[in-house]
Amino acid sequence: MTSSAEPETPAEPESDFYRRVWGIVAEIPCGCVTTYGHIAESLGARRSARMVGWALNASSAMPIPCHRVVNRFGGLSGSIHFGGPYVMQDLLCSEGISFDEHGCVLMAEHLWIPPGAEEEKSKEEVSM
């Protein structure tokens, strides 16, 4: 290797923010789903929940289970960009995830919280 070649980062395709999102989404266990807010919160930017969605948009060419990322309502938001919400339902269904009458994921049964987000929260109840 050339001595002046960086070990990595030949050219950051996207912001580190994106990679962070992909890292978390990629950590989502099978049969579980997470929400934009929780991902953003684990990143320390709960206000940037939008950016999380953008990161997923850029992850179209990445091994990121976007179908495991749902909105606060448990609805498959990214399903639209996948070419069909039914495609995702079948995908999630194959992972053992169930849906309700509205076609939303049963977050109460499959909601997964990324590591770090749990520590950040619980700050409003501590002031007891």
Place this chain on the structure above:
DNA sequence: CTCCTGACATACA
């Protein structure tokens, strides 16, 4: 170069 939109969430009125 500038403005708006965009796969959401939260806060305030």
Place this chain on the structure above:
DNA sequence: ATGTATGCCAGGA
């Protein structure tokens, strides 16, 4: 409780 407005950052027109 509902609705409107804003925030985040980046990409597209």
